[in-house]
Amino acid sequence: MAVRVSSKIWREYLFNKVKSGGFGATRHCSSATQTPIAPLPKKTSHSSKKGRLFTGTAIGLLIAGGAYVSTADEATFCGWLFSATKLVNPLFALLDAEVAHRLAVSAAARGLVPREKRPDPSILGLEVWGRKFSNPIGLAAGFDKNAEAVEGLLGLGFGFVEVGSVTPVPQEGNPKPRIFRLRQEGAIINRCGFNSEGIFAVAKRLGVQHGKRKLAETSSTSSSSNDEVKQGGKAGPGILGVNIGKNKTSEDAAADYVQGVHSLSQYADYLVINVSSPNTPGLRMLQGRKQLKDLVKKIQAARDEMQWGEEGPPPLLVKIAPDLSKEDLEDIAAVALALRLDGLIISNTTISRPDSVRQNPVAEESGGLSGKPLFNLSTNILKETYILTRGRIPLIGCGGISSGEDAYKKIRAGATLVQLYTQFAYEGPALIPRIKAELAECLERDGFKTVQEAVGADYR
Numbered sequence: 001m002a003v004r005v006s007s008k009i010w011r012e013y014l015f016n017k018v019k020s021g022g023f024g025a026t027r028h029c030s031s032a033t034q035t036p037i038a039p040l041p042k043k044t045s046h047s048s049k050k051g052r053l054f055t056g057t058a059i060g061l062l063i064a065g066g067a068y069v070s071t072a073d074e075a076t077f078c079g080w081l082f083s084a085t086k087l088v089n090p091l092f093a094l095l096d097a098e099v100a101h102r103l104a105v106s107a108a109a110r111g112l113v114p115r116e117k118r119p120d121p122s123i124l125g126l127e128v129w130g131r132k133f134s135n136p137i138g139l140a141a142g143f144d145k146n147a148e149a150v151e152g153l154l155g156l157g158f159g160f161v162e163v164g165s166v167t168p169v170p171q172e173g174n175p176k177p178r179i180f181r182l183r184q185e186g187a188i189i190n191r192c193g194f195n196s197e198g199i200f201a202v203a204k205r206l207g208v209q210h211g212k213r214k215l216a217e218t219s220s221t222s223s224s225s226n227d228e229v230k231q232g233g234k235a236g237p238g239i240l241g242v243n244i245g246k247n248k249t250s251e252d253a254a255a256d257y258v259q260g261v262h263s264l265s266q267y268a269d270y271l272v273i274n275v276s277s278p279n280t281p282g283l284r285m286l287q288g289r290k291q292l293k294d295l296v297k298k299i300q301a302a303r304d305e306m307q308w309g310e311e312g313p314p315p316l317l318v319k320i321a322p323d324l325s326k327e328d329l330e331d332i333a334a335v336a337l338a339l340r341l342d343g344l345i346i347s348n349t350t351i352s353r354p355d356s357v358r359q360n361p362v363a364e365e366s367g368g369l370s371g372k373p374l375f376n377l378s379t380n381i382l383k384e385t386y387i388l389t390r391g392r393i394p395l396i397g398c399g400g401i402s403s404g405e406d407a408y409k410k411i412r413a414g415a416t417l418v419q420l421y422t423q424f425a426y427e428g429p430a431l432i433p434r435i436k437a438e439l440a441e442c443l444e445r446d447g448f449k450t451v452q453e454a455v456g457a458d459y460r
Contacts, residue, residue: 074117081114085429092428097179097188101425105144108152114429116157121440124159126451128394128416129315129342131233131269135159135436136451137407140398140419141243141272141319142190146197147205151212154238157432162419163202164243165274168259170198171247174279180365185357186402187374188422190349191367193279194245199263206242206267233269242268243319248280254295258302265303268314273299276321276348278368284321289331292318296339315342320385322347322378322399329381333388343394345419346385347378371422375400379413383459386414391456402427404438414456 092100107113124135138160139153147163154161173195180189196202233239244260246253257273265271273295275286286295296318303313318341320332336344349368356373357363378399386395397415401407402423410418424431448454 078114078117079433082116082430082433085114086427089426089428093183096177097181098176101143101179104425104428105149108144108149108156111152113152113156115155116433118433120157120159120436123440123443123449124436124451126416129270130311131239133159133239133417135439136411136415136417137432137435137439138162138239138241138396138417138419139424140421141165141241141274142192142421143424145195147202147209147242150206150209150238150240154240156429157436158238160233160239160241160269160417162241162243162272163206164272165194165196165245165277166199166202166242166260166264167194167196167245167247168199168250168256169247170201171196178367180362180367182357182360182362182371183426185360185371185373186423186426187357187369187371188425189362189365189367189369191279191365193248194277196245199260203263203267206240206264210267239269240267241270241272241317243272243274245274245277246280246283253283253286254298257295257299261299261302262306265306265314270315270317270342271303272317272319272345274319274348276319278321278323278349278351287320287324287328287332289335292332293335293339296335296341300339317341317343317345317396319345319348320381322350322374322381323352324381326384329384329388333385336389336393341393343396343416344385344389345396345398346382346415347374347399349399350374350377352377370399372400372402375402375406379410382410382415383413386456387459391460401435402431404435404440404442407435407439408442408454411451411454412456412458414459416452416455 092103095103120135124137126133126136135157136159137157139158139162141162141164144150144153144161144163145165147166150161150163171194174191174193178191178193182188242260242264244257244264246256250256261271275283275292275295277283286292296316300316303316306313318332318336324332332344335341349370351368353363353369354373354377357369363369379397382395382397389395391414394416395414396417396419397407397410397413398419398421400422401410401418401420407418420431420435443449443451443454446454448457
């Protein structure tokens with residue numbers, strides 16, 4: 001019966017999408033329907049062909065899915081949908097990197113991505129800062145800079161999603177092109193420079209999403225048993241982090257971060273102070289001992305002066321760079337312990353160019369390098385920070401994760417949670433269930449019953 005109902009819903013969805021032209025996420029690539037009279041230049045025609053190709057692929061996947069759902073159970077069909085997204089990856093590779101990024105965000109915002117219906121392996125569940133995570137795999141800041149696609153991204157099966165960085169005043173960021181692929185090395189160089197729609201636009205968007213998630217949570221609670229464990233944050237399923245930055249021309253960094261806290265913290269399950277992007281002049285100087293201590297004090301005071309309910313204020317984290325000396329790390333760890341920071345994210349992108357990328361001409365582009373070549377550097381910084389903080393502060397490991405084994409190594413090095421970005425940009429939604437399954441296998445293989453048992457296992 002459930003399968004027949006799912007099949008009916010799927011067919012209605014397909015009919016409505018085709019009838020209403022609902023595959024509008026591809027309009028960024030096609031202008032053929034907008035200018036039917038004037039002849040199109042070659043560049044537009046080439047883009048139009050790509051747009052038709054994307055639309056045709058999406059329709060083909062929907063038709064195939066409609067036929068498949070009538071003979072498959074929900075879990076099997078869900079797995080098929082995630083696997084089918086691999087067919088779209090070569091098409092995204094044809095596009096400029098930033099255009100492909102915008103298209104991906106637009107697709108997630110419009111619900112044109114699969115939604116994970118299968119429960120996560122129980123071994124992956126954990127509780128951090130009083131919040132229940134269904135799994136420790138998160139999406140790093142930088143993908144959904146303006147909180148356009150929170151619901152769609154959480155629906156992909158991430159344990160948490162971090163939006164931003166968000167600046168107080170809208171800014172364009174650095175000139176384009178500013179994102180460069182190093183495909184063979186599984187890496188990306190970006191020098192975006194905090195391109196942001198600004199605090200007020202993001203706050204408005206998060207406010208609407210917050211209301212929807214609260215409503216969904218209320219509906220779910222009324223229709224489920226009282227003893228059922230709810231996975232998620234203060235606004236429904238899924239944990240939402242908000243990453244705050246400063247404007248490029250601002251002369252008062254602390255005031256920028258305080259404004260971000262006042263405007264956005266009510267929607268966040270945790271807040272992040274980004275003082276480590278290499279693409280905003282002078283930003284990394286805020287990682288110095290005195291500068292960081294003064295900054296964190298002001299931000300903590302701004303957060304704590306607000307009125308909070310029973311759940312209290314959101315945890316406050318700082319995101320640091322991988323290009324730090326041992327003395328720099330010691331200073332940061334000392335500040336984190338002294339001020340009782342709730343966590344650190346390790347790490348941002350690197351301005352260094354490891355040997356594995358130096359032969360690629362693209363490596364000469366300025367900006368921060370992310371992806372596989374960053375893994376060893378960021379993991380070493382993670383390990384050192386875990387040792388310096390004596391395991392007393394939750395750490396989020398970020399940088400170069402492309403498999404469940406990579407995530408497991410970050411956890412053993414001291415990470416309680418981990419984040420993806422670059423490999424997700426290359427591999428798409430199919431990466432998420434694969435990494436979760438591989439991580440669960442790694443934990444079980446080595447005899448761990450929970451993620452938390454494995455945190456820092458290499459250095460305890």
